[in-house]
Amino acid sequence: MTPLIDGLQYANWSEKIFRQMRAGGVDAVHVTITYHETFRETVLNIERWNRWFEQFPDLIFQGFTATDIATARQTGRTAIFFGSQNPSCIEDDIGLVEVLHRLGLRFMQLTYNNQSLLACGCYEAEDSGLTRMGREVVAEMNRVGMVVDMSHSGERSTLEAIAMSSRPIAITHANPASWHPALRNKSDRVLRALAESGGMLGFSLYPHHLKDGSACRLQDFCEMIARTADLMGIEHLGIGSDLCQDQPDSVVEWMRVGRWTKRIDYGEGSASAPGFPPMPEWFENNRDFQLISEGLAKVGMSTDEVALIMGGNWQRFFSVSFDPKTATGLSLDDGRI
Amino acid sequence: MTPLIDGLQYANWSEKIFRQMRAGGVDAVHVTITYHETFRETVLNIERWNRWFEQFPDLIFQGFTATDIATARQTGRTAIFFGSQNPSCIEDDIGLVEVLHRLGLRFMQLTYNNQSLLACGCYEAEDSGLTRMGREVVAEMNRVGMVVDMSHSGERSTLEAIAMSSRPIAITHANPASWHPALRNKSDRVLRALAESGGMLGFSLYPHHLKDGSACRLQDFCEMIARTADLMGIEHLGIGSDLCQDQPDSVVEWMRVGRWTKRIDYGEGSASAPGFPPMPEWFENNRDFQLISEGLAKVGMSTDEVALIMGGNWQRFFSVSFDPKTATGLSLDDGRI
Numbered sequence: 025m026t027p028l029i030d031g032l033q034y035a036n037w038s039e040k041i042f043r044q045m046r047a048g049g050v051d052a053v054h055v056t057i058t059y060h061e062t063f064r065e066t067v068l069n070i071e072r073w074n075r076w077f078e079q080f081p082d083l084i085f086q087g088f089t090a091t092d093i094a095t096a097r098q099t100g101r102t103a104i105f106f107g108s109q110n111p112s113c114i115e116d117d118i119g120l121v122e123v124l125h126r127l128g129l130r131f132m133q134l135t136y137n138n139q140s141l142l143a144c145g146c147y148e149a150e151d152s153g154l155t156r157m158g159r160e161v162v163a164e165m166n167r168v169g170m171v172v173d174m175s176h177s178g179e180r181s182t183l184e185a186i187a188m189s190s191r192p193i194a195i196t197h198a199n200p201a202s203w204h205p206a207l208r209n210k211s212d213r214v215l216r217a218l219a220e221s222g223g224m225l226g227f228s229l230y231p232h233h234l235k236d237g238s239a240c241r242l243q244d245f246c247e248m249i250a251r252t253a254d255l256m257g258i259e260h261l262g263i264g265s266d267l268c269q270d271q272p273d274s275v276v277e278w279m280r281v282g283r284w285t286k287r288i289d290y291g292e293g294s295a296s297a298p299g300f301p302p303m304p305e306w307f308e309n310n311r312d313f314q315l316i317s318e319g320l321a322k323v324g325m326s327t328d329e330v331a332l333i334m335g336g337n338w339q340r341f342f343s344v345s346f347d348p349k350t351a352t353g354l355s356l357d358d359g360r361i
Numbered sequence: 362m363t364p365l366i367d368g369l370q371y372a373n374w375s376e377k378i379f380r381q382m383r384a385g386g387v388d389a390v391h392v393t394i395t396y397h398e399t400f401r402e403t404v405l406n407i408e409r410w411n412r413w414f415e416q417f418p419d420l421i422f423q424g425f426t427a428t429d430i431a432t433a434r435q436t437g438r439t440a441i442f443f444g445s446q447n448p449s450c451i452e453d454d455i456g457l458v459e460v461l462h463r464l465g466l467r468f469m470q471l472t473y474n475n476q477s478l479l480a481c482g483c484y485e486a487e488d489s490g491l492t493r494m495g496r497e498v499v500a501e502m503n504r505v506g507m508v509v510d511m512s513h514s515g516e517r518s519t520l521e522a523i524a525m526s527s528r529p530i531a532i533t534h535a536n537p538a539s540w541h542p543a544l545r546n547k548s549d550r551v552l553r554a555l556a557e558s559g560g561m562l563g564f565s566l567y568p569h570h571l572k573d574g575s576a577c578r579l580q581d582f583c584e585m586i587a588r589t590a591d592l593m594g595i596e597h598l599g600i601g602s603d604l605c606q607d608q609p610d611s612v613v614e615w616m617r618v619g620r621w622t623k624r625i626d627y628g629e630g631s632a633s634a635p636g637f638p639p640m641p642e643w644f645e646n647n648r649d650f651q652l653i654s655e656g657l658a659k660v661g662m663s664t665d666e667v668a669l670i671m672g673g674n675w676q677r678f679f680s681v682s683f684d685p686k687t688a689t690g691l692s693l694d695d696g697r698i
Contacts, residue, residue, distance in 0.1 A: 063404070064400065071454070071457070074459050117408070123407060123464065127464065
């Protein structure tokens with residue numbers, strides 16, 4: 025049976041949410057563990073996850089390789105794969121890419137809205153593409169097996185990352201801008217280049233990325249997926265729900281402003297609606313993936329096609345993305361991680 | 362065939378030394394990667410090792426489990442297992458034990474000569490035993506699979522660590538004080554308790570731990586080992602050479618004083634001999650283990666007994682020491698590390 029995999033979540037984790045993952049049959053989730061945190065702060069976040077793994081061993085465990093998806097199914101647990109939404113965690117030190125990969129980081133965004141040391145974010149006025157360090161870090165991420173994620177990056181940086189990465193990249197949580205024009209959504213040009221390079225798009229359910237926002241209808245969402253399959257090919261599509269369940273609004277403020285400004289930046293929100301927007305009523309938590317599967321069937325997708333979008337494609341992508349490569353052909357650790 | 366394993370080295374690593382390991386047939390080495398360094402500084406040291414693993418993949422690779430000893434033999438390389446000679450690397454944060462274990466740290470001394478947050482070193486005037494944090498950290502090390510190493514600890518702290526640890530501990534590099542009375546060598550009481558608990562003693566070749574220092578004769582060293590086998594049982598003995606090959610004297614100063622004093626502390630040296638002492642002529646580098654094997658045979662040990670001391674015992678100890686335990690019986694990562 026094809027697994028159910030979510031390509032991005034950032035919830036206020038709790039036993040309740042881990043149990044909802046089990047109730048919803050979620051086999052694997054890429055979770056954001058860090059935004060603007062330094063390396064040491066990111067390690068503190070990993071320590072917090074280690075505590076959850078120790079407290080809830082019957083519900084969750086840390087995923088390192090694609091084979092952990094099968095382990096999750098066999099043991100009735102959810103495999104948690106770590107990712108970062110900004111490269112703050114590697115500071116100015118390329119050696120931290122391998123260290124964080126060893127600690128389980130499997131995705132890293134090159135930017136979060138702003139210019140970073142590596143590339144340009146989608147909120148900057150001008151995008152000058154990958155930096156000198158950015159090109160070095162992409163090559164190192166390719167070597168160790170860490171996915172380049174361009175969800176929050178600018179158009180030119182994204183196209184350059186697709187072109188320069190020797191392994192397929194991902195846009196883990198975004199939608200086509202042709203459906204809903206938002207700075208965070210992606211142009212058809214980016215989506216075509218992503219598909220041609222073997223990359224993956226995870227469809228976001230974050231209301232600011234949806235047509236009609238929180239009022240978006242399930243049918244519209246599923247019809248958009250069907251049209252994107254026509255554009256990109258169905259094998260490049262998955263879900264990246266961007267579920268931020270139970271987070272207080274202070275967290276969205278950290279996500280948006282980190283330590284880079286003393287003012288408030290509302291990002292995709294506004295002064296009148298500064299917090300997390302309410303989720304669509306048909307996707308409020310991890311028990312609701314079945315509704316999306318049913319919605320995709322209703323817009324004409326076959327059972328096999330639905331299964332690919334709901335996890336089969338992510339499983340294949342994980343299986344070619346997380347293992348280290350070395351010049352000698354020997355894996356860094358003899359294939360164990 | 363039984364592997365050749367060294368229970369501790371801290372060389373000024375280079376391709377020359379890695380090639381000497383291969384020439385000497387050394388299958389695995391526990392290497393010190395950090396003394397007084399903070400967590401972040403320790404990670405920088407790991408990054409340096411990652412660079413060596415990448416540069417010399419035909420000579421060395423990082424060891425994580427005892428099965429890597431077999432991998433080393435099969436692939437003609439040396440497995441490098443990380444250790445720390447002081448708990449500075451976990452700072453005041455017990456969560457760093459699991460993080461560093463994930464990064465490959467397999468041994469950690471609770472002290473380096475001085476009082477630490479965890480226990481008392483062998484140079485303090487008074488030893489009040491394991492601290493509150495020390496008891497917590499020993500339990501955590503037991504859980505994740507990190508060996509408690511008491512080589513530089515005081516008598517009472519060592520006896521308490523032996524008694525309180527739920528897994529066998531090690532004294533990776535020291536000799537019996539009855540042979541050569543030095544603060545760093547161990548009493549028969551400690552050695553007996555160590556053996557009774559299933560622990561390991563690695564015999565040191567660092568001249569300050571040897572009778573007659575740099576002039577110590579191979580025969581005297583081997584006779585001391587034979588007598589210790591009578592005291593402890595041969596299955597608890599290995600080599601922990603403490604080889605500090607090619608290190609400049611500035612390094613022994615860092616080892617001795619770190620950042621804890623502005624003055625010079627000569628440790629086992631003296632104002633007239635502040636640097637590294639010359640090694641005995643029969644043990645200068647990794648090609649010389651064969652001479653020890655021959656020396657042990659000459660004092661009457663059988664081939665099987667020599668093989669146990671030269672690596673067989675460490676192999677057995679590694680195999681029961683490095684894997685995580687959890688309350689549920691599921692290993693933390695399904696047995697992969």
